[in-house]
Amino acid sequence: MFEHIAVGTMSGNNPGGSHYDDPGIRYISYFHGGDAIHAFNRASFGTPQSLGCVELPLAAAAKVWPYTPIGTLVTIEN
Numbered sequence: 453m454f455e456h457i458a459v460g461t462m463s464g465n466n467p468g469g470s471h472y473d474d475p476g477i478r479y480i481s482y483f484h485g486g487d488a489i490h491a492f493n494r495a496s497f498g499t500p501q502s503l504g505c506v507e508l509p510l511a512a513a514a515k516v517w518p519y520t521p522i523g524t525l526v527t528i529e530n
Contacts (some may be wrong), residue, residue: 453524455482458517462490464503479513481520489513489520 457480463473464486478491487504491513494501501507506528508516520526 453481453483453520453526454524455480455488456517456522457482459511462486462488466503470501470521478510479508479517481524483524483526489516 459476459478461473461475461482462477462480463471465471467496480488482488484504487506489508491510492502492507493510494504494507497507498507522528
C-alpha cells in the first residue's frame, strides 16, 4: 500500500473512454497506480466488475482497512 484514505474521491477513465468521478468512497487503500481495496456499493460481489480495484461491501471494507496501512504488501491472484 502506498496511500491510505478514510474517505476520498476516485476518478479516472473507463475502457470506452468515458470519465468517472466517484466522491465519498470509504476505506481506500491504494496498492498499484489507481488500483485500491475500497468500499463500493454493488448489487452483488464475487465476479469481475471493476477496473482493477478490489471492491468490498462497506462493513467488510471497514474491517479490512485497519490491516492495510502504508507499506502493506498486496498480492492479487486469479
